[in-house]
Amino acid sequence: MEKILEVNGLKKTFKLSAKQQKIEKTNEKVKVAVNDLSFTAYRGEVFGLLGSNGAGKTTTLRMLATLIKPDAGDALVNGASIVSEPAKVRSNIGFLTSELKLEEFFTPNYLFDFFSELHGVPVEEAKKRKQDYFDRFGIDKFAEVKVGNLSTGMKQKVSLVISLVHDPDIIIFDEPTNGLDVLTAKVVTDFLLDLKERGKSIIVSTHIFSLIEKICDRVGIVISGQMVICDTLEAIKQGKSLEERFFEIYEDKVGTTDEK
Amino acid sequence: MKNNTLTIIKKEFARFFGDKRMMFTTILMPGLMIYIMYTLMGSLMMGQFVSEDGFVASGYVQNMPEELAPMLKQLPVDWKTVENDAVAEIKTSLEEKEADLLVLFPEQFMETMLSYEVSAEKAAPQIEIYYNSAKPESADVNAMLHAMLEQYEASLTNRFDINEGQGKYDMATDQDMTGQLFSMLLPMLMMTFMFSSCISVAPESIAGEKERGTIATLLVTPMKRSSLALGKIISLSCIALISGVSSFIGTMLSLPNMMSAAGGVDASFYTFGDYAMLLGIILSTVVLLVSFISIISAFAKSIKEATSTCSPMTILTMVVSLVPMMGSEGLKSIGMLFIPVLNSVLCMNNIFAFQADVSRVLLTIGVNIVYSGLMTFGLTRIFNSEKAMFSK
Numbered sequence: 001m002e003k004i005l006e007v008n009g010l011k012k013t014f015k016l017s018a019k020q021q022k023i024e025k026t027n028e029k030v031k032v033a034v035n036d037l038s039f040t041a042y043r044g045e046v047f048g049l050l051g052s053n054g055a056g057k058t059t060t061l062r063m064l065a066t067l068i069k070p071d072a073g074d075a076l077v078n079g080a081s082i083v084s085e086p087a088k089v090r091s092n093i094g095f096l097t098s099e100l101k102l103e104e105f106f107t108p109n110y111l112f113d114f115f116s117e118l119h120g121v122p123v124e125e126a127k128k129r130k131q132d133y134f135d136r137f138g139i140d141k142f143a144e145v146k147v148g149n150l151s152t153g154m155k156q157k158v159s160l161v162i163s164l165v166h167d168p169d170i171i172i173f174d175e176p177t178n179g180l181d182v183l184t185a186k187v188v189t190d191f192l193l194d195l196k197e198r199g200k201s202i203i204v205s206t207h208i209f210s211l212i213e214k215i216c217d218r219v220g221i222v223i224s225g226q227m228v229i230c231d232t233l234e235a236i237k238q239g240k241s242l243e244e245r246f247f248e249i250y251e252d253k254v255g256t257t258d259e260k
Numbered sequence: 261m262k263n264n265t266l267t268i269i270k271k272e273f274a275r276f277f278g279d280k281r282m283m284f285t286t287i288l289m290p291g292l293m294i295y296i297m298y299t300l301m302g303s304l305m306m307g308q309f310v311s312e313d314g315f316v317a318s319g320y321v322q323n324m325p326e327e328l329a330p331m332l333k334q335l336p337v338d339w340k341t342v343e344n345d346a347v348a349e350i351k352t353s354l355e356e357k358e359a360d361l362l363v364l365f366p367e368q369f370m371e372t373m374l375s376y377e378v379s380a381e382k383a384a385p386q387i388e389i390y391y392n393s394a395k396p397e398s399a400d401v402n403a404m405l406h407a408m409l410e411q412y413e414a415s416l417t418n419r420f421d422i423n424e425g426q427g428k429y430d431m432a433t434d435q436d437m438t439g440q441l442f443s444m445l446l447p448m449l450m451m452t453f454m455f456s457s458c459i460s461v462a463p464e465s466i467a468g469e470k471e472r473g474t475i476a477t478l479l480v481t482p483m484k485r486s487s488l489a490l491g492k493i494i495s496l497s498c499i500a501l502i503s504g505v506s507s508f509i510g511t512m513l514s515l516p517n518m519m520s521a522a523g524g525v526d527a528s529f530y531t532f533g534d535y536a537m538l539l540g541i542i543l544s545t546v547v548l549l550v551s552f553i554s555i556i557s558a559f560a561k562s563i564k565e566a567t568s569t570c571s572p573m574t575i576l577t578m579v580v581s582l583v584p585m586m587g588s589e590g591l592k593s594i595g596m597l598f599i600p601v602l603n604s605v606l607c608m609n610n611i612f613a614f615q616a617d618v619s620r621v622l623l624t625i626g627v628n629i630v631y632s633g634l635m636t637f638g639l640t641r642i643f644n645s646e647k648a649m650f651s652k
Contacts, residue, residue, distance in 0.1 A: 065480050068646040091482035100480065101473035105275055117267045118481045162477075 004201045005041040009073035010034050012059050033059040035225040041203055046196050048216035049205040056225035057205035061174045065095040096163040097174035104148030108139050108158045119166035133161040153184035172203045209243045223253045264483040268491025276499050286460050286503045290453050294510035317360035317401040320350045325370045337401055354390055354431035360398040362390035373420045386421045390429050394436030435529045443613035447605045448581035455577045457503035458549040461496050463566035466557035489639040497547045504546055537621045538611050544628035545604040551635035558642040577601055584609040597623050600631050
């Protein structure tokens with residue numbers, strides 16, 4: 001199998017302000033969000049990062065998308081280093097997270113063209129791709145409505161297609177179904193499976209067990225910024241449900257499943 | 261990867277020109293406001309002149325009465341006696357701002373004045389004082405002499421008049437008047453309106469994108485950060501410039517109203533060259549201001565934080581705009597042209613006063629462009645900084 005993503009010893013710390021120390025109930029001035037995290041993803045597979053809120057999944061994906069720089073370690077995305085070749089990495093990936101918002105003043109139609117241009121997609125190709133995506137997600141119906149006037153589900157659909165304007169080989173989605181109604185969540189899940197069928201490599205972070213079980217080939221469980229286990233879905237489950245196994249692993253690592 | 265600067269510029273224009281409310285407040289409002297303000301100011305304008313310490317004015321006097329000589333000599337004026345045939349020549353010197361004052365006493369002034377009966381229908385003996393209001397020192401000593409003579413006249417129960425004839429006593433030309441009024445008012449007003457234009461667009465575009473979370477969406481594209489910085493600065497400068505042009509149009513339209521109040525003010529004295537230099541200064545200043553406000557906005561977490569951080573700059577800009585009114589010799593040094601904002605104000609002041617020096621204007625434009633370039637580079641670095649872009 002061809003490696004499409006190699007993550008080696010990623011580490012990221014954040015300085016905590018006095019206010020953040022109070023919220024986090026700690027006296028530590030630095031929070032280790034990701035600690036020596038490594039894993040590999042292969043071409044054509046869906047890799048899931050599973051963990052609780054604050055485990056370090058989003059920070060890891062933000063590093064992979066080159067939005068933030070690691071304190072230590074590196075990752076090769078389709079052979080390009082996130083540290084030394086960030087622009088190359090960005091042209092190889094499609095990144096979707098709730099942190100990325102669309103200008104509410106513009107319409108989906110305008111934004112698709114704008115981001116296609118930024119990614120250097122030829123006009124005809126962009127036009128064809130837009131037609132295809134808009135048909136599939138029903139965006140045609142509100143293509144000329146300003147994003148600010150769309151519902152959460154509609155916005156998520158628009159964000160999703162805009163992250164894919166350049167038809168990237170690697171798709172990184174952070175909590176792709178968070179906050180969506182069941183119908184929109186199904187559309188997104190089906191689309192991810194379709195992308196997988198088309199040979200795309202997908203990295204998904206989530207805390208939703210059913211999503212992982214439905215779409216992932218391999219899974220990495222992240223607890224307190226560290227990769228605790230990384231294997232195929234079946235190997236991790238050991239014949240049990242993913243939820244059951246996750247809590248077993250969590251208890252082994254942390255000692256309790258009670259929220260601090 | 262092609263340069264995405266143009267794509268960013270197009271998007272910024274689409275964002276701005278698609279928003280009618282923003283278009284109104286940024287483009288129409290400034291012109292309208294300046295029109296109303298100038299029209300009101302036209303009726304309120306009056307010159308305030310202060311001559312430099314130790315200045316001795318050059319004064320000419322005809323038939324100076326011996327009794328009044330000690331009083332006149334208290335003034336900071338180097339008095340020279342003038343004969344009838346030289347009066348016209350002195351008036352020309354006044355127009356050319358070489359002389360400061362010409363005082364014509366009638367012959368036998370003291371005798372005529374002391375024998376004058378206030379109740380008589382005959383006109384009182386008149387003192388004529390010629391000066392040039394466009395020259396601060398001339399206006400200053402004229403005011404002092406007027407005050408002195410009026411006080412003296414009051415002690416004599418109104419036995420003589422000052423400048424009561426039909427003659428033109430203020431020797432300032434219309435061009436002088438125009439230059440004086442415009443150089444005093446317009447640099448400050450134009451700087452204020454330029455700053456307002458820039459502050460109304462830059463924080464919205466940069467701090468606003470951070471606040472709304474849309475900057476991150478741009479930052480995950482392969483676009484170079486320098487393209488983003490340059491695209492933002494060019495498009496915002498264009499928008500701010502259009503807004504500045506609106507202010508300028510407002511100024512030009514309100515000139516007739518100013519003229520009617522001030523008298524003799526006429527913008528047609530300015531040549532194409534003056535307007536070209538003014539445009540160059542305005543353009544480079546707008547780019548400089550947009551670059552500066554963009555940097556502040558890139559560090560700010562919200563539009564509100566950006567605008568409040570820039571607020572002291574608004575006051576500072578206004579204060580700097582008033583500096584040329586102090587008329588210090590030090591302001592003429594080349595070093596002053598390396599101080600941003602002040603250099604533009606000084607150049608605009610010189611252009612409006614018909615004293616523009618092309619080399620100084622070009623140096624100012626160059627300095628502004630260099631500072632803007634450095635700030636664009638700085639903005640590129642800030643777009644690369646996760647601390648600046650994503651700190652909560």
